[in-house]
Amino acid sequence: MDSPSKRFALxxxxxxxxxxxxxxLGGVRQRWPDLKSFGIGGPRMAAQGFESWWPSEKLAVRGYIEVLPKIREILSIRKQLRDRLLSGDRPDLFIGVDAPDFNFDLEAALKAGGIKTVHFVCPSFWAWRPKKVLKLRRSADHVLCLFPFEPALLAQHGIASTYVGHPLAQVIPLQPDRQVARQRLGLGDDDTVVAILPGSRQSEVQYIARRFFDAALLMQRQRPGLRFVVPALPALRPRIDELVRASGLLGVTVQDGRSHDALAACDATLIASGTATLEAALFKRPMVIAYNMNWLSWQIMRRKQLQPWVGLPNILCGEFVVPELLQDAATPQALARGMLDWLDAPERINALQQRFTELHHTLKCDTAQLATDAIEKVLQS
Structure with a gap:
């Protein structure tokens, strides 16, 4: 019989x-209403009663070179967290949510210490860094997979897993209400709107945001009536505001967060590679995916790439359904040209929206129920 309350570290x-x-956590708390959850997280987790010992932005670094200035602090946090979870604050279960470079070694230590471990989000070993699956096998008792093809691949390596769908596919409606989103953002029904999403990390804004705004200015010169909306994390807002002013761009609205309103409202989006590209696909929006990072990090990363695609929409569709402009190819001129090509091609947009609707149906599951069922089996094993 279940204990009156569960203790999960995440x-x-x-x-x-x-x-x-x-x-x-929203789904897990329905199964265990008295759940106590703690560890490293952000505001959305806090809204579910999560106790954050460190904020999630402490780990928000991508790239090999970019992480070096923060590596000592990150390793110190992991050691402190490991020691705390193995001593007085032992949880019933540890759930590592993505962040494999941080979570795998932590999970392995906790697992060796007798704590059940679940990893949520299968690492993309099928796309790049194939050796990640070996670390995953020794780290996690069970993996919750976002994409339907992953459990069969993990089974080949002796890793237990469950396909739970992507929770965003439940949150984002199959037919987003563009008119309501535009009203929320103060945009007109007849405006042509481009959403600019330069990333959620400081390093992404550093390397890509200026190119995005320079591209937007080139687009606006060709189409003076274009409107732009930029959802920004509050911590990154000052730098983004500064870059917008320096670009000379007009008709731009910078918002604190509200990325879903921006994607629902826009006609197309210029977007940094990452989870946001999947959100854009679920909103059925045409996009140009771009990324730029430290040169040495890029050289290391590209050698580990196993597929021709980087953006999630292209990976899941198995072809280049939207353009990807990476590193040196992500020039303002190329970005602007790619975006204007979408705005001039309604038939292409219609075909893309049909493809993204099929993808949405594939990813839409009762994620909370499936994940909670899998977690319960791990706890009982």
């Missing part, structure tokens, strides 16, 4: 992990 590093973990 680590979610960065905005996308906080979003996924917050949605997961």
């Amino acid at each position: 680590v979610a590093g960065e905005t996308s992990g906080d979003l996924l973990a917050g949605l997961l």
